[in-house]
Amino acid sequence: MKEERVSACRYLADGLTVRPGEGQEELFGQARERMKRAGVDTRSLHFRLFKRSVDARRRDDIRLVCTVLVEADEPLPARVCARAGLKPLADGKPVLRIGSEPMERPPLVVGMGPAGLFAALLLAQNGYRPVIIDRGDAVSARVEKVEKFRASGELDTESNVQFGAGGAGTFSDGKLVTRIHDPRCRFVLDTFHRFGAPDEILTLAKPHIGTDILRTVVARMLAEIERLGGEVRYRCRAEGLRENADGSVTVRTPQGEEAFSAVVLAVGHSARDTYEELIAGGFAVEAKPISVGVRAEHLQADIDRALYGDFAGHPDLGHAEYALSDTRRARGVYTFCMCPGGEVVAAASEDGGLVVNGMSNHARDGRNANAAVLVSVGCGDYEPVGGSLARGAIAYQRAIERAAFRAGGGDWYAPMMTIGDFLGGGRGSLPVDVQPTYRGGKVRPADFGQIFPLYIVESLRYALHSFAGRIAGYDKGTAILTAAETRTSAPVRILRDADCLSALGHDRIYPCGEGAGYAGGITSAAVDGIRVAESLISRFCPRG
Structure with a gap:
């Protein structure tokens, strides 16, 4: 034998x-x-x-x-x-089985974040010639809009840090870390690398691309979709869906109405108007837990010394990163999306609602480290709106964002507190050694008690004390906190069939990615996009 x-x-x-x-x-x-x-x-x-x-x-x-x-x-x-x-070693390449159901019209992918990009790319690679749309701009035009908002406070609500080619992840650290153990993760890394991401993403346990390089990668992926017969449309927001007797789905956009054989909804976690359209249209949409909090900024050199000691600055190590959590109390607290050498970005997408996030270039060569410090929020913290707890989850986020806007002065300056003031009950201290990076320093001292519920404020104080037990100096008085971080994940989930992945009761509409409540981060969203594309491919055959 x-x-x-x-x-x-x-x-x-x-x-x-x-x-x-x-x-x-x-x-x-x-x-x-x-x-x-x-x-x-x-x-x-x-x-x-x-x-x-x-x-x-x-x-x-x-x-x-x-x-x-x-x-x-x-x-x-x-x-x-x-x-x-x-x-x-498994390569994670999708194993595809082509379906037999005729596809008489192209499939539509709504959203150009990781889920939409990978769904459209896989469909294009297999001859389905998808149309992919986004309410925002192409990468270069989107960068201009983001920079204009940073400099002048002029917000384009359709094209910003949240919306446009590449999705919210385009203006982040470009982290590819994920907790899922799907073999497709390797395919995602290989694909990003193929389109220009650095070699190191294939070897680092905590890979990141960096916002500067990710922008080029996204543009190349979209160009490849077009080369393969797909169509890319910008400034094209999906405003409504209508399911037809012949099985097709008509989608209304600013460019008119058009019917498609299937629709992938990869709208991102900030598409509140789309959520409202789906709730009003009878889709099964449920509230889900979220997290809210602040961005903490420390000197990167202090973080390096605290974690690496005498090895700080060693070229084999790079800048120190951290991920902290404490679940000993009823509300968990944790850090999220730590950006070494990064900056705090203005991440608003609605007038009158101030949001912050973190971003790093590939070199991570900024003076500050930043990370979200977050508190877990459960569905029991929401109040139904119009009989819908899903609407209540969105309203919870929005209320904090509007309070942050008011606390900052109502002109897109962000509310800020030193950790010394926040922990000691003070107010009004200005930054000293840690200079805020939000919009180049456009912050104002504020009282976070005017932004967050008391249970959030108390949990954030507990978190800072707890994390100082893990990183010496984390509660240093001159470090700064900027509010409000609210868009770490979607506040709702669009329910779908566990097998075919179509929305419950809507068999040609496929909720997908982070915005649909099925992912958290670039890699897991991309994997979900691949899974949805695989489902479409196994059902339909390409047009002739």
Whole structure:
């Protein structure tokens, strides 16, 4: 009987560690020794770095924890793989089965964030020639609108940090970290890399692209969709849906009405008008928990020293990152979307509602570190509006944003407090060593008690004290807090069938991504876009 063999010729060897500065030769030597102990002739093997993370739990003994890709000319026996602790590498490429139902009109993808981009790209690659629309602008025009708002306070409610090519993630750190363990995640990374993301996203355990590079990647992906026969339309907001007797869906936009064979709704987490249209139209839309809070800014050098000690500034480490949480009380508190060397961005999309977020360029070379400090909010905190708790969730977000706008003076200056004032009950202190980055420093001292419910304020104070036990100086009095961070996730979920992924009762409309309540971040949204495209492909055959 022939011995069972693992079919793949690429394997992962994980759990290897080196010190900063030791280099890849030391790392590959460890992998080679592991293979030799398993009885493998290493002369025909090739080694490459696959993943790398930083273990800084002991500042005096920081380690780089690595996974090495082992490439063999021939498949290795299963027993050898087990003895050497090797796992076959799956590429995560979608496995497609073309459906038989005729598609007489093109499919429509609404939204150009990660979910919409990847859904449209996969459809285009398989001959479905999708139309993809967004209410906002193309990347270059969108950047101009965002910069104009930053400089002058003139907001375009259709094209801003939330809306336009690339979605909200375009103006972020471009983080690709995700907690989901879907094999499609690797395909997402490979696709971003193919369209211009840096090589390191394929090896870092916490990969990021950076807003400056991500903009180019998004533009190239959209150009590829067009090259493959798809159509890209900007300033084209979906204003209404009508399901027809022949199964098609008519979509109303500022450019008129048009029928499509299927519609993917990847509208993003800030499309409140779309949510209202769906609720009023009888779609099953439920409220979901969210988180709200502030952006905390510290000097990046202080964070580096606190986490890396004498290794701060080592080229193998880069800037220090953190992710903190405390769930010991009824309301969980945590940090989100930490941006090393980044800035706090003006993320509003509605007149009179002030929102902040974080952003970094790829180099992460700014003076400050920033992160959202958030408090968990449950559905029990909402009040129904018009008989709908989903509307109540949206109203909860909006009320905080409007209060932040008023607290900042009503002219797009953001309300700010030093951590010293916030924890000590003071008010009015101006920034000293940590200079605010929101709109180049357009902030005003304010009282966060005028913005948030008391339970949010008390939870934020608890969070800062708690996190200072993990990072020395996190509660430093001169660090600053800027309000309000409210758009970390969608406040609602558009319910869909668990198998075919179409909206309940609407079998040709497919809610998708973060805006539909099924993802949280760039990678998971992209994966959900792929899953929805796979569902359409398995049902329909391309037009002739």
